[in-house]
Amino acid sequence: MCRPIRALTEARGHATSEHVLASFGGAGGQHACEIASLLGIKTILIHRYSSILSAYGLALADRAYELQEPSSAFYSATTRQTLTQRLDKVTEDVKTELKRQGFEGDRVHVERMLNMRFDGTDTALMVLPNPGDGDGAEDFEAAFKRVYKSEFGFLLETKSIIVDDIKVRGIGKTFDTLGESVYEEVKGLAQRPVDVQAKADGTRRSVYFDRVGRVDDTPVFLLDGLEVGEVVEGPAMVIDDTQTIVVVPGAKALLTSKHLYITLE
Structure with missing residues (x-):
């Protein structure tokens, strides 16, 4: 299935590159970077509660x-x-x-x-x-x-x-407004690299990535342990109790107040 997707991307990459990939579900974050890459998409949004997004959305509705x-x-x-x-x-x-x-x-x-x-x-x-x-x-x-x-x-x-x-x-009306968009928040956010030694989980994982192969010391970060403005550079994983998000090599994941904002090379 990858070949037709790549062919479509080459023919229409100028269109897909302007889109943002929204990922949800407990396992969605495992594949988001690879799918975005196949489609020529450079930006990925994963809500903090993406694994329970239906229930969370009902509470906000x-x-x-x-x-x-x-x-x-x-x-x-x-x-x-x-x-x-x-x-x-x-x-x-x-x-x-x-x-x-x-x-x-x-x-x-x-x-x-x-x-x-x-x-x-x-x-x-x-x-x-x-x-x-x-x-x-x-x-x-x-x-x-x-x-x-x-x-x-x-x-x-x-x-x-x-x-x-x-x-x-x-x-x-539950809310008059949900506040500024994630894109406006990113523009004004003071970004800083995450302290890997302090924030990464003690146990490194062996993870296989397309194009680079296996990375034996992939750091794992707890989503709740990250602070707004911190940037996780791939290869890495960000997890919580109900979801796993894979940050591929070359990608950067910025934590905003409500999302993980991932950009690809």
């Missing part, structure tokens, strides 16, 4: 909770107030549940929607008004006509509008 109720009402100036009152009640129920889960105040973003269609048709659209729709005060009719015309290219002006369902989605 926003929490969404939504409720939907049937309606079967015509939308008009007369029913608009009643529908708004129903939306208000469902909104409070959604906020109550998100508060129970630990989200409240400005940590909660609410989206209020109506599932609408023209009378006599069976195509309903879930509509979320924009501030610029109609009178700007949750004008669902104007929002529906905007979405319908965008979808189908015409409007059924003589038809009444039916509301099949009301729906409220609440989103509990």
Whole structure:
């Protein structure tokens, strides 16, 4: 399989060289440098928690909770107030549940929607008004006509509008921002070579590397023992309880606050 990859790399290396390889999984770091090299990629990102990235990502993700109720009402100036009152009640129920889960105040973003269609048709659209729709005060009719015309290219002006369902989605924001990107962090980071004697694990390992062969005294570093800004030069291995990261000869691995930032020659 290596020959086709190398051929593709030679033909399209100018494209792949601009990419960054993101590696995850407990064993992903064992192969990341070699795969990047085959693809002509010079930069590799391995998250500090790459071996448990799915669980870690779930913990960081926003929490969404939504409720939907049937309606079967015509939308008009007369029913608009009643529908708004129903939306208000469902909104409070959604906020109550998100508060129970630990989200409240400005940590909660609410989206209020109506599932609408023209009378006599069976195509309903879930509509979320924009501030610029109609009178700007949750004008669902104007929002529906905007979405319908965008979808189908015409409007059924003589038809009444039916509301099949009301729906409220609440989103509990875990973070307003995740901070600066790893690339911005690297630009301003004071880098220094790691003290191999002080930081390497006491037992050296015999590791085979492509192109250079076996290196009998490959140093092994504990990920938690490294400090932000320290640079590990290959050949080396960086490990923790759930992952192994191989740094090939000629590669440099810089520890940032959340990633191992590896660059190849």
